[in-house]
Amino acid sequence: MKPHLHPSPTLFVFMVILAIVVRFPTIRCQVTSRYDTCGESIECGSVQLEYPFWGSGRPAYCGHSGFQLTCRSDAFVLNYQSVEYRVLRMDSSTLTITVARNDLWATECPQYLHNTTYNTTLFNGNNFGQEDVSLYYGCNSTAQTFPTNEFNCNVNDTESDSYFYRTNLINNNLANFSVQCNDHITVPVNQTWATQLALPAATTDQLRSALTSGFNLQWTAYKNECDRCMQSDGRCGSNATSPESFACYCASGEFSLTCDNSNESEGKSFSNLDIPLRL
Ligand SMILES: *[C@@H]1O[C@H](CO)[C@@H](O)[C@H](O)[C@H]1NC(C)=O
Ligand SMILES: *[C@@H]1O[C@H](CO)[C@@H](O)[C@H](O)[C@H]1NC(C)=O
Ligand SMILES: *[C@@H]1O[C@H](CO)[C@@H](O)[C@H](O)[C@H]1NC(C)=O
Ligand SMILES: *[C@@H]1O[C@H](CO)[C@@H](O)[C@H](O)[C@H]1NC(C)=O
Ligand SMILES: *[C@@H]1O[C@H](CO)[C@@H](O)[C@H](O)[C@H]1NC(C)=O
Ligand SMILES: *[C@@H]1O[C@H](CO)[C@@H](O)[C@H](O)[C@H]1NC(C)=O
Ligand SMILES: *[C@@H]1O[C@H](CO)[C@@H](O)[C@H](O)[C@H]1NC(C)=O
């Protein structure tokens, strides 16, 4: 309804100069391509984000939806079912992240007790020979024989005994020590630590070291697609409009598989994705 405002003379002159200096439409300059965005390096602590992870300013289309990480001043954390997992390392050649329970990072006495779990859609269950250690809390110290693998925690505002065991040996241990506990959780540790923690002389310091060395998870994402995309100088990501699909972001544009994929130039109607829709 309102007439357009005339640009001020200064602005007009500026625009003309800009149009001469920059010889193509300014609109194009203002758009940062997804290729550029996904190539930006995002770090937190000593870890650099790699596909399929995203977050902390790296958009979801540079990764895949479940792999969001948040930077908590000194480390990336992955959130799953009320538990934060601190990312210690990330290795895209083996598809492995090493994570440690953030709630057990500075103390073996967390405020809330949660088991260690992961999303089996995102991580494939390769356990790298790791073993669980079980932490028992709120235990009665009336037992006749005291196990050495004991530590103290203030649970529910009460100082109470806690114990750690290599999970595989628990039936054996619990039968020998008539200790009763309110609750327990399990945490994976590597094989070396599992063996150490099962020894009668295992200490709470060793438990702490085991918990802070973390455990490995192997992620599942479009590995073959991503390898092919990167070989064609593309950057891996997901389709911004259908986030479950893979996308390859390239200097020359966006493709579903590889940069300048010749199959794709034949037209989208020939792509595999459309076939089920026509059945
Ligand atoms: C696991 O990840 C998938 C893929 O991101 C997601 O759809 C699903 O909701 C996740 N499951 C849970 C329990 O968070
Ligand atoms: C952890 O898992 C064990 C075994 O599945 C279960 O007995 C225990 O209650 C769980 N602990 C918590 C805090 O959920
Ligand atoms: C803490 O108290 C709650 C409620 O009384 C109880 O269910 C829970 O098992 C207690 N936790 C521990 C570790 O003793
Ligand atoms: C439990 O007690 C039995 C019999 O006394 C013994 O043979 C076994 O080694 C003990 N297990 C542990 C883990 O101490
Ligand atoms: C610990 O011992 C006390 C007294 O013997 C008993 O009332 C309580 O239920 C016991 N708690 C557990 C977790 O076994
Ligand atoms: C377990 O972790 C410790 C410390 O992080 C490391 O020195 C050791 O080599 C690891 N062992 C295995 C079997 O990975
Ligand atoms: C993303 O998905 C849309 C709709 O499924 C499709 O039209 C488009 O070609 C896809 N883009 C890429 C880069 O794969």
Ligand SMILES: *[C@@H]1O[C@H](CO)[C@@H](O)[C@H](O)[C@H]1NC(C)=O
């Ligand atoms: C592209 O098309 C060729 C020939 O039609 C086929 O052999 C090849 O597998 C296709 N590549 C992809 C990535 O679909």
